[in-house]
Amino acid sequence: KVKSLSDLPGVGQSILNKLIEAGYSSLEAVAVASPQDLSVAAGIPLTTAQRIIKEAREALDIRFKTALEVKKERINTKKITTGSQALDGLLGGGIETRTMTELFGEFGSGKTQLCHQLSVNVQLPLEKGGLGGKAVYIDTEGTFRWERIEAMSKAIGLEPDSAMNNIYYMRAINSDHQMAIVDDLQELISKDPAIKLIIVDSVTSHFRAEFPGRENLAVRQQKLNKHLHQLVRLAEMYDLAVIITNQVMARPDMFYGDPTVAVGGHTLYHVPGIRVQLKKSRGNKRIARIVDAPHLPEGEVVFAITEEGVRD
Ligand code: ADP
Ligand code: MG
Incomplete structure (x- = not known):
């Protein structure tokens, strides 16, 4: 073969x-x-x-397939539990492989906590909602905390040191570095096929800082688009899940419609995948809402962020 x-x-x-x-x-x-x-x-x-x-x-079996073959492939799509049954329900069972899922929301809405939780949960065996796999965590904002991985893995009965050993971590220094890391991922995944989840937290922050304003919009979109499509391709080719986060700014001056605006502009709308909006609610409660998923009904649910991780 x-x-x-x-x-x-x-x-x-x-x-x-x-x-x-x-x-x-x-x-x-x-x-x-x-x-x-x-x-x-x-x-x-x-x-x-x-x-x-x-x-x-x-x-690689890249060819025309019949719809029935597509169905059989999609039925095998695997899901990673988020730790919250409500959130899993909203997502049709959890975070899907072969798909890029965008978590967007304001500062403190729980994007990074969910990323930590999923990099732990992907390691669970299939019957417990994981993929028995490893995670790659690309951190652009320096908000990764091993302490959270330790706490979250203990809370679900995983041995913390092995759980941490199963997460490949890299801090991306700037947007070029971030793109280069993803360029090189194929090699890492070929060497370690246990990798079942790739996280980029956040996917937009470097691009936003380096290409500010309207005058840089075209270049920013172009680079970001290439980056995102590369991630989508990895998801499809290696049957793994990709999670990207995207910080959005609150717009208190807006009276009508959604008072938050995705920072990547509309770039992310053109890339296939699932978009989940996270919002702060009372205390440790958070609200999740699905935006334009091709096959999921729209709706929202409440979940919680606790010391032990993401829960109902
Ligand atoms: P975002 O990435 O969307 O900006 P985070 O995922 O960093 O937001 O969420 C931060 C929030 O997560 C904190 O405001 C707090 O409510 C919660 N959080 C972080 N660490 C803990 C912890 N150890 N125990 C309980 N809640 C925590
Ligand atoms: Mg964050």
């Missing part, structure tokens, strides 16, 4: 080196490349590029 680029019939050592040098270091990267780009970047004939791309697609 073809497992990596070097297993493809048309790829010998010399072509393999050229592909890797050009940044096409995995089957996935080659499968979704355009023949022209690949040919130019790797310095190989167009016909060779076309052949390799075709082989990579066959190896």
